[in-house]
Amino acid sequence: MIIRCHAWNWTHGGVTMMHCIATGCLALTVGVALIAALPPPPPTLLDCEFLEHSNATCWWDHGPDSAIPGTSYILQINETLEPNGEVYKVRSCETVVDHCSVNITTVTAYYCIAVTMRGAHGEATSAHRCLHGLEIVRLYPPELSQLCPVAGRPPCLQLQWSLPPHFALSPREVAEGHLRYQVWYLSENQTRPQVLEQDLRRTEYAQVTERPLFLSTKHTVELCIFSAFTRYTVQIRYRYHRSRHWSDWSSALEARTAEGAPSVAPHIWMQVDPPDPGGSRTVILLWKPLPSSLANGNVLGYNTSCGCEDTPTQTRDRGCGAVSPNSTSCKLDLPRQPCACSVSAVTSAGASPPACIRVPAVTDPVGPPPKNISMQPLDDFRLLVRWTVLENQSASRYVVEWFAVTESAPHCLYWQMLGNGTNHTVITERIGPEVRYKVSVRALYGSLPGREQAVEIYTRQGVPSVGPKLQVVELRSNSVILQWEPIPVEQQHGFIRSYTLYWQHMNDQVGRVVVPPGCHRHLLSELCGEYNIHVEVSTDVGQTAGLPITVVVGQGDVSLLTILSCIIISVFTTFILITILWHRERVRRSLCPVIPDPAKGSLSVWVPRMCGKEDISSPEMEVSVKTCDPISELVTWGENDHQRPLMVQDEYINCSAVAICNEVGCVLSGDQGPARGDLRSSYRSYANLMIEDNADHYYPWKSAPSPAYQRLNDFPRDTDFPLLLQILLQDLDASSPVIKSSPLRRLVTHNYEEFPLEKPPP
Secondary structure, eight states: OOOOOOOOOEEETTEEEOOOOOSSHHHHHHHHHHHHTSOOOOOEEEEEEEOTTSEEEEEEEOOGGGGSTTOEEEEEEEEESSTTOOEEEEEEEEESSSEEEEEOSOSSSEEEEEEEEEETTEEEEOOOEEEEGGGGBOOOOOEEEEEEEETTEEEEEEEEEEOOTTOSSOHHHHHTTOEEEEEEEEETTOSSOEEEOOOOSOHHHHSOOSSOOOOOSEEEEEEOOSOTTOEEEEEEEEEETTOOOOOOOOOOEEEEOOOOOOSSOOOEEEEEOOOOTTSOEEEEEEEOOOOHHHHOSOOOEEEEEEEEEEETTEEEEOSOEEEOTTOOEEEEEEOSSOEEEEEEEEETTEEOOOEEEEEOOTTSOOOOOOEEEEEEEEETTEEEEEEEOOTTOOOOEEEEEEEEOOSSSOOOOEEEEEETTOOEEEEOTTOOTTOOEEEEEEEEETTEEEEEEEEEEOSSOOOOSSOOOEEEEEEOSSOEEEEEOOOOGGGTOSOOOEEEEEEEETTOOEEEEEEOTTOOEEEEOSOOEEEEEEEEEEOSSOEEEOOOEEEEESSOOEEHHHHHHHHHHHHHHHHHHHHHHHTHHHHHHHHSOOOOOGGGSGGGGOOOOOOOOOOOSOSSOEEOBOOOOSSOOOEEOSSSSOEEOOOOTTSOOOOOOEEEEOSSOEEEEOOOOOOHHHHTTSOOOOOOOOOSSOGGGGOGGGSOOOHHHHHHTTSOTTOOHHHHHHHHHHHHOTTOSSOOOTTOOOOOBOOOSOOOOOOOOO
């Protein structure tokens, strides 16, 4: 066996030992036994903490022997009257863990501290640590009583606090600055609190003065470390300046700082429309509302102004003036000349610095757009926009604009203004899935905007919410022309890639054709019979089918124009029929007028006026020609009952004969009456013979019909009037055709417009 020995001196209690490690089991066993017989190493005192009128707690490092069963620790704290002086009082505690506490009555004394480890192999005591109790004291927390804003000083809050009772330090020591302070505060807009060291003594304590101090346990101080018009939660704590132990935090109080004028100007941008023929153009000023952290108060409105160079020596304000706090735009009518516009936010404490922008003249040059614009959706609600910074161009800033593309409503513009070294941004405002956005980027060259470059994109595409509505434009003998309307862009939910037409015959024969996205009309030929046809619209995600229609091909050419014409004619005819039925009484009266019956009217009992007469040159004969009203007048044939109207039953008569009368009687001159055939075609005049003397003769139907009247009805209807009259006169006196009646002095003729002579009533 080979034995290797290593010799060294190990002195313990005056004994020198030789330890040899041999290769083999015997040497290892001897080494372990020797090590187990050694005493444990002493523990290391780490820290102690004193609480006034409470206890003292210390922590130590017990080393690698803490796992040996039966090991315990004894903490000993000796109170002395002076540093390293005589022990006044001893306090101790025993434990098996790494800390222990003992009761104390004050922290203003001196103490010496040590810890002893006791085990099966002996005892080991740490080095003694002697110090004043205030050097390791943890003071009781302060009492925060009030927190309020300071009028006229927006960044400040007034804080009032006091010392707890039985405090370890005297008020003079506090006034002399033996404490160190910390302020913990958290604003309503923050998630992580901030901690700052501040002097929280009374203001007069903090100032260097030779006057005697008014000592008090209450302190009031103004902290001007906050932002205007912001709510804060505040706590404070302190420590003795030679101790490293901070007190616990005080109770928390909340307060809002006073309002102030906005600290920054709002971001401003514009939209410029092309000028009209008169030279005027519409300009919309756009600005972003100030965040509450920068507004420093409630924004009461915005002041806008715009000065334009109307003439070389005159400018005038064309702005909107004061606008409401909810407005973020202002519409202006500006001339072709350049204009300078500004916007400032206003609170109760004042106005912000103005944000200025220059509206270029119509003739100003326009710079180039940025290059290589690309879009990348990060998720459904974020878009990454990239572009290449222009080289050899003095671009001062970049503006990113975007809006949702719609057809039913005007778009709402959103925008960001970025620095000149920026080549990308992430836009999130009003961004969502399945909505098409138009995003553009332009550069600003000084105060002049350049041309924009735009891209349309979706954060995530979907399938269209509706399918195309198919309709027949023209139907032919073996073909049909189909048409469908484009789907509104807000219902597309993706980029349209194609349309697919499907048609199916009654014998289950199916056909289809793919149509490009820009085409909305297609001709299907070589068809015959009845077909079910529908169209599908496709995006990158999927398809949506429209409602099917049924088309019958081979029944003749029926065009859309013919169908529309038939519909219009049918509607017009229906309208005419309804109108006629509605006004049927008026139409009947117009087409079939009612002819009044004179016998049933007031004219049947009217007494005609007497007609005048004119004597002829012959002393023996006179001719009287008179014209009377169109009334059925009478001729008297005798003195008694021989009177009746001269008429033919149910017919019209025309008589132009002249009666020549003398004292003896009257005869008719000539047979000049027209034939019956002439009465129906010529202008008709009717004659009635009357006698002037007897008024009773005007109403012959009041008496019984005379024999002459009855005989008149016996003649044929086509008897000529002269012959009829001659026969009637002969019946009155058979000896002569001359009327020899003294009352009949004259016979007159009377011509008037046609009037039917009806049969007198019985």
